Amino acid sequence: GAVVSQHPSWVICKSGTSVKIECRSLDFQATTMFWYRQFPKQSLMLMATSNEGSKATYEQGVEKDKFLINHASLTLSTLTVTSAHPEDSSFYICSARRGGGYEQYFGPGTRLTVT
Amino acid sequence: RKEVEQDPGPFNVPEGATVAFNCTYSNSASQSFFWYRQDCRKEPKLLMSVYSSGNEDGRFTAQLNRASQYISLLIRDSKLSDSATYLCVVNMGKKTSYDKVIFGPGTSLSVIP
Numbered sequence: 001g002a003v004v005s006q007h008p009s010w011v012i013c014k015s016g017t018s019v020k021i022e023c024r025s026l027d028f029q030a031t032t033m034f035w036y037r038q039f040p041k042q043s044l045m046l047m048a049t050s051n052e053g054s055k056a057t058y059e060q061g062v063e064k065d066k067f068l069i070n071h072a073s074l075t076l077s078t079l080t081v082t083s084a085h086p087e088d089s090s091f092y093i094c095s096a097r098r099g100g101g102y103e104q105y106f107g108p109g110t111r112l113t114v115t
Numbered sequence: 116r117k118e119v120e121q122d123p124g125p126f127n128v129p130e131g132a133t134v135a136f137n138c139t140y141s142n143s144a145s146q147s148f149f150w151y152r153q154d155c156r157k158e159p160k161l162l163m164s165v166y167s168s169g170n171e172d173g174r175f176t177a178q179l180n181r182a183s184q185y186i187s188l189l190i191r192d193s194k195l196s197d198s199a200t201y202l203c204v205v206n207m208g209k210k211t212s213y214d215k216v217i218f219g220p221g222t223s224l225s226v227i228p
Contacts, residue, residue: 034216043202043220044159093158102147102206104216106158 003027004096006107013084013114020080021110023094029074030096034104035067038091050077084114116141118217119205125223132193136222138186138203148179149204150188153221159202162188193226200224 003026013019023033032051036044048064050056050071058064068080077096081088091111095104121138128134140148148165163170165177165186176189186203203219 036218044218046216046218049216091156103149103161103164104204106160109158 002098002103002105004030004094004105004107006094006110008110009108010111011113013112015085015114016083018080018082019084019112020078021092021094021112023077023079023096023107025075025096025105028096028098030077031074031099032097033071033077034095034097035069035077035079036093036095038093038109044093047079081112084112086114088112089114117220118142119203119219121201121203121219122222124221125225127225127227128193129227130193130195132226133189133191134193134224135190136188136201136203136224138188138219140184140186140203140205140217142205142207143181143184145184145205145207147206148186149206150175150177150186151202151204151218152199153202154199159218162201190224193224195226195228198224198226 005024007022034049035047038044046059047062048056048058048069050069052071052074056069071077091109093109095106097104119140150162151159152162153159163172163177165179167179169178174191178187200221200223202221205217207215
């Protein structure tokens with residue numbers, strides 16, 4: 001068990017448009033989901049932590065109005081990159097954690113390219 | 116000082132070698148610790164949790180020293196398939212509804228035939 005899916009796996013969009021990325025825990029209920037961003041040859045950077053039914057907690061330097069996170073259910077969290085710009089091009093990865101546990105299970109990631 | 120630091124690497128080792136990775140963390144309140152591996156352009160996958168008593172899973176052994184705030188991962192009899200980036204992950208535990216998970220920068224391992 002502990003499978004996490006992400007959709008889409010890759011997306012190309014034009015500058016100024018918005019992109020929504022979905023993260024689903026397929027076989028468990030995720031009380032907490034995390035969103036990360038990874039630039040080439042760099043480590044994962046935590047963007048925000050979201051608990052089901054509450055507002056997400058954003059890391060310093062991450063604009064909450066630009067990266068909208070909705071954790072509407074115990075199996076689904078979405079990240080919307082609003083008014084995307086080329087510098088937002090990155091690998092976005094979500095992870096999910098079961099209630100009571102500390103291990104995180106990662107989705108396969110979404111590669112976003114903004115032209 | 117960074118919250119989680121790892122050996123800078125890269126490590127290039129021959130097949131069959133034993134290799135050790137080190138990780139230090141700055142926050143003594145950290146609660147749980149993990150090693151993940153990440154293959155190029157893929158998502159991280161949990162390798163093992165790290166417990167104070169130490170734990171072993173086949174060729175992999177993880178150790179935690181809370182007093183020194185130090186975590187290690189030992190890989191014995193390296194295989195070509197072990198080539199990846201190894202990420203040290205520290206979770207500072209739950210604080211009301213928010214807990215902080217920090218990934219180290221990773222150490223790259225290449226196992227050479």
